[in-house]
Amino acid sequence: MTKKQDVEFHLPSLEHRQFRDDxxxxxxxxxxxxxxxxxxxAKWQLKSSIRKVEQVEKVLGDKVSKELMDDIRAGQHITPMNIRITPYVFSLIDWDNPIDDPLRKQFLPLGSQFLPDHPYDMGxxxxxxxxxxxxxxxxxxPDKVLFLPITICPVYCSYCTRSRLIGGSTEAIPKDTYGASKAKWEPVFEYLKKHKAIEDVVISGGDAFMLTPEHILHIGRSLLAIPNIRRIRxxxxxxxxxxxxxxxDDAWYEAIRTVHQEGKAMGKQVVIHTHFSSPIEITRWSQLAMERLFSDGIIVRNQAVLQAGVNDDVETMVLLTRKLGWINVQPYYxxxxxxxxxxxxxxxxLREGIEIEKAVRGTTSGFNTPTFVCDLPGGGGKRHVASYEYYDEENGISVWTAPNVKPGEVFTYFDPIHKLSVEAQKRWGDEKLRKLMVEEAIKKAGF
Ligand code: SF4
Structure with missing residues (x-):
């Protein structure tokens, strides 16, 4: 093999180092x-957030067509999530082409975009x-719990996995939304003390941004005081x-910084997990926020969701990954x-997920490369996208196991029907045939 003296490495571009600051x-x-x-x-952002369709019309004026407004209104009859959008995100939407805009798609659904639910969808x-x-x-x-102390967020994502709980009832879904309550958290802390195998707690919801500084401190200190808890996110x-x-919001920031410092002094990790899904969300504002967190030694990791029309192409995913790396957010999942x-x-x-991960891997350092995972329906936990036991791509059925989470159980994940062949779509339309296809796939997987 010839040794190259001076390798001209291929970089897609240096676009990931550019941040919008206008x-x-x-x-x-x-x-x-x-x-x-x-x-x-921060107070102005919160106060000025868009929470009703009428506000969309009010702030956009002539910039929005009647057809688009009608489509937004139609979306409100179907969507599982209420509207809540910060002015920051709302004004990053390209209002000259809102139909195709990745941020509009995530936060402001259109009636015309919805498709029938998959027969195996579940709340x-x-x-x-x-x-x-x-x-x-x-x-x-075994060693980790998810703690959900609040069910409100500073934005509501149309695709929220906890749409059954988060953000208040919609026409499509009644919800048991709850606010932060210290009294309700005592049994949680008791459970964590009693179950000494638990080392890791994710404080989610809902969104930790909506907890008050007092709540952040109370939860953080209560968890740090439990000897077996070593990691808080x-x-x-x-x-x-x-x-x-x-x-x-210095009071909120100071609360997080304090828990982080106190954790550090005890030899415990206190980090933030965040959720950028599109490179368009990353601007000079994000960079400044990360500079503050980084200067205080607070690690931030990212968990994105693979979404059609938002980030389901290699170029966008590579740009997202590299942009996150540049601002010191670790692309995790x-x-x-x-x-x-x-x-x-x-x-x-699933195939699209596998192929995008293959193409992203190698474009930057391994620790800055996200692992693509499938969180198994039915509670098998997160599995690497390529670790299925069997994949019937024609009918869009993958079969999985989760040996450490639910030993002996078999799980299935299904591709969206509209992406299958016309023949496969017809088979999915027949209830008996659909059950047989799933049974057949499980059998072929060896179960
Ligand atoms: S819980 Fe997360 S995904 Fe769901 S609406 Fe809130 S921020 Fe979005």
Missing amino acids: EFWKEIPGWENIDRETFAD DSLAEDVDSPVPEIVHRY YATKGIAIFPQKILT VYMFDMVPGCEHFRTT
């Missing part, structure tokens, strides 16, 4: 007079309620959709879309 919100008629200082104010697709020994926690993995989409809070109602238009096939 006053983009001034393109929104309702915010054309908002100066940078006001836009940076609680990941079977979290079954794995909940005490209200507000999910205990699935505050989960928030906030850095992606509301970086101004990191920059100007990319999830296959969960099988929840109202989201079929977002889903990709």
Whole structure:
């Protein structure tokens, strides 16, 4: 083999080092007079968030067509999630082409985009309620629990996996949304003390951005005081959709910093997990927020969701990965879309997930490369996309096991029907045939 002396490495481009820093919100008629200082104010962002269809029309004025507004209104009859969008995200949407915009798709659904639900969709697709020994926690993995202290978020994602709980009832789904309550958390802390195998707690929901500084401190200190708890992760989409809070809500920031410092002094990890799904979400504001967190030594990891029309192409996923790496967010996971109602238009096939991961791997360092996973319907936990036992690609049926989470159980994940061949789509239309196909796939997997 010839040794190359001077290798010209191929870099896709250096676009990932460029960050939008213009006053983009001034393109929104309702915010054309908002100066940078006001836009940076976390209180203003929260107060000015879009929560109703009428507000969309009000801030956009002539920028939005009647047809689009009608389509947005139609979407409200179908979507499992309420509208809540920060001005930051709302003004990053390309309002000259809102139909194709990845941010509009994530936060402002159109009636025309919905597809019929998959027959095996479930409100609680990941079977979290079954794995909940005490209200507000999910205990699935031997040493880790998910703690859900709140069911509100600074934005509502149309594709939320917990749409059965998060963000208040919609026309399509009644919900048991709950707010933060210290009294309800005592049984959680008791459970964690009693189960000494648990070392790792993810504080999610909902979104940790919506916990008060007092709640952040109370939860953090209560967990740090439990000897077996070694790792705490505050989960928030906030850095992606509301970086101004990191920059100007000093009381909240100080609470996180304090828990991190106190954890560090005890030899325990306190980190943030966030959720950027599109490179468009990453601007100079995100970079500034990350500079503050990084300077305080707070590690941030990212969990994206693979979404059709948002990030399901190699170029976008590579750009997202490299951009995150540049601002010191570690790209940790990319999830296959969960099988929840109202989201079929977002889903990709397992094969697409596998191929995108193959293409992303090698474009940057391994520790900065996300692992693509499928969170198994029925509660098998996260499995690497290529670790299925059997995959019938013609009918879009994959068969899985989860030896450490649910030994002896078999799980299935299904590709979106509209992406299958016409013949396979017909087979899925026949209830008896569909059951037989699933049984056959399980048999072929050796179970
Ligand atoms: S921020 Fe997370 S919990 Fe909240 S709506 Fe989005 S996906 Fe759901």
